[in-house]
Amino acid sequence: MRAFIAAALLLAPMSVHAADGTRVQVKGEIIDTWCYYSGVMGGPDAVVGSAHHTCALWCSAGGIPVGLLAEDGTVYMVLKVGADDASAGGDTALKLAAHTVEADGMLYERDGLNYLIVSEVTTDSDIVNRTHEDYGTIPAFAFPDPNK
Amino acid sequence: MWRATLFAAALANPALANSPFPVDLGGPYALTTQHGETRTHKDPNGHAQLVFFGYANCLNICSAALPLMAQVTDALAEDGHGVTPVLITIDPIQDTVETMDAPLAALHPDFIGLTGDEQDLAQAYDAFNVEFEKLFQDPEYGWIYSHTGFIHLMDAEGELLTLFPPILSAEQMTGIVRKYVNGSS
Numbered sequence: 637m638r639a640f641i642a643a644a645l646l647l648a649p650m651s652v653h654a655a656d657g658t659r660v661q662v663k664g665e666i667i668d669t670w671c672y673y674s675g676v677m678g679g680p681d682a683v684v685g686s687a688h689h690t691c692a693l694w695c696s697a698g699g700i701p702v703g704l705l706a707e708d709g710t711v712y713m714v715l716k717v718g719a720d721d722a723s724a725g726g727d728t729a730l731k732l733a734a735h736t737v738e739a740d741g742m743l744y745e746r747d748g749l750n751y752l753i754v755s756e757v758t759t760d761s762d763i764v765n766r767t768h769e770d771y772g773t774i775p776a777f778a779f780p781d782p783n784k
Numbered sequence: 785m786w787r788a789t790l791f792a793a794a795l796a797n798p799a800l801a802n803s804p805f806p807v808d809l810g811g812p813y814a815l816t817t818q819h820g821e822t823r824t825h826k827d828p829n830g831h832a833q834l835v836f837f838g839y840a841n842c843l844n845i846c847s848a849a850l851p852l853m854a855q856v857t858d859a860l861a862e863d864g865h866g867v868t869p870v871l872i873t874i875d876p877i878q879d880t881v882e883t884m885d886a887p888l889a890a891l892h893p894d895f896i897g898l899t900g901d902e903q904d905l906a907q908a909y910d911a912f913n914v915e916f917e918k919l920f921q922d923p924e925y926g927w928i929y930s931h932t933g934f935i936h937l938m939d940a941e942g943e944l945l946t947l948f949p950p951i952l953s954a955e956q957m958t959g960i961v962r963k964y965v966n967g968s969s
Contacts, residue, residue, distance in 0.1 A: 657806060670848065673951045699838075699846075699933035701949045713949045715805070715934075746804055746946055747960040753806070 657742040662752070664706035664739075665765055666732045668692035669713065672703065682774045685734055685765030690778040692733040702729050704739060704752060712743070712752035736761040809936060810944045811911030815872065815898035818884035823898060825911075825942030831866040832945070832965050835936040837914045839875040840887040840897060846871075848950050849935055854892035855954035856961055865965045872898045872908055874916045912936065937961060 670676075671683040671691060682688065684705065696702055704712040717728045738759035744751040773779045814824045827833050834853045838846035853869040860867045869892060873879035876899045884897035899905070908914070914932055935948040935957075945964045948957055 669949060669951045700848075700951070701933050715947075742806070744805055747963070749949070751805065751947070 657744050657753075660741060660743045660752070661758075662704055662706050662712060662739050662741070663737070663759075664704045664712075665736050666714075666729070666734065667703045667705045667711070668695040668700060668733070669703040669711070670695050670700040672705070672711070677775045678771070682767065682771045685767030686763050686769075687767035687771040687774040688778075689734040689763060690773065691775060693730055694778065696729050696733055702733070704737070704754075710750060712750045715751050715753050717754045718756060732757065732760065734763045734765065736764045804944065804946050807913060809912050809947075810938055810942055811907075812942070813904065813908035813911060815900040815904055815908060816881060818881055818888060818897040818899075820881050823896060825938070827868050827940045827942075829866060829868070830940045831868045832940060832961070833868045833870050833936075833938040833942070834961075835870045835872065835912075835938055836950075837872050837874055837909070837912065837916070837932060839873050840871065840879050840884050849933060850888075850891050850895075852950060852952070852954055852957065853935060854895065856958045857892055857894060859954065859958040860961060860965065863962065865962065867961065867965065868894060868896060870896045870898060873905070874909075874914070876900060876902070876905060937964060939964075 665684055667684055668688060668691060671678075671688065672680055677683050677688070677691060683691070692702075702714050702717075704714055706712065714729075717732065719728075737757050739752070739754045740756045740758050741752050741754040744753070767774075810825065812825050814822055817823050834856065836846070836849050836853060838849065840846075850869075850871060857867050857869050871884075871888065873884070879897065879899050881899065884899060888895040888897045898908075900908075916932070933950050935950055937945040937948065937960075939945055946960070948960070952960075
């Protein structure tokens with residue numbers, strides 16, 4: 637019996653399938669997941685919102701998947717947004733960078749990660765997280781000095 | 785339309801029943817390695833595969849994803865698990881049999897780079913729903929692309945096991961891959 641349970645646990649990751657998705661509504665900010673997790677540009681409070689908008693655009697255009705940082709701190713890795721197939725760099729992902737949104741979609745929990753396929757952005761509140769007031773531009777070189 | 789298609793596919797398509805996501809990623813392809821050999825979606829050594837679409841001299845997401853794949857490959861090798869890191873190029877003009885070897889060898893000796901003609905590569909792109917576009921031409925590095933950044937974990941037969949965003953730590957990704965290769969061995 638113990639061997640059976642052990643085998644079942646080992647095989648568990650293989651048994652997930654598409655039907656495991658859950659329809660969810662999430663409110664939060666569309667974030668640059670690379671800078672948020674890596675810490676290379678500063679702490680998590682500095683790499684969100686208006687302070688990090690320009691860098692978020694560059695990261696998204698370069699292929700970094702965008703995430704949705706929910707109000708409770710959960711980060712959802714966004715696989716698709718609406719009709720835009722691109723998880724990064726697409727017109728929709730670029731338009732929504734650093735925006736606070738309400739999203740309706742399907743949640744797929746895999747290996748401790750939350751993957752979100754956004755079927756519809758029901759509310760787009762634009763950039764409301766005014767982090768530039770505390771941090772300026774993060775990183776500073778994201779916005780070139782026009783005098784140089 | 786996309787939403788209706790997605791939900792309908794997830795509910796009705798038997799081909800997706802064993803997919804971890806409501807999209808059917810992966811499929812047959814036959815391309816050419818940096819060593820001039822033909823390689824298909826199946827790993828000839830029976831190893832699991834980490835598959836990424838990019839280009840060897842990419843300074844953007846590939847510079848995060850490709851070293852991460854190499855680190856995970858090394859970590860799993862210490863456990864006795866063979867995993868093959870695979871880069872399928874989105875730029876066959878810059879990534880040829882002659883040019884891919886050096887940058888990939890610098891990352892990991894087992895790294896496989898795949899290139900091919902337009903038709904053969906299109907088959908691989910279609911199988912993985914890969915989209916990309918040219919952004920601008922760098923005078924030193926050539927064309928710079930915007931492209932998708934997820935790493936695909938495939939089994940030895942080329943079936944999708946799961947996806948990884950390239951922002952995970954090597955330790956976290958190694959732990960997840962280890963669960964799958966343990967389960968399939």
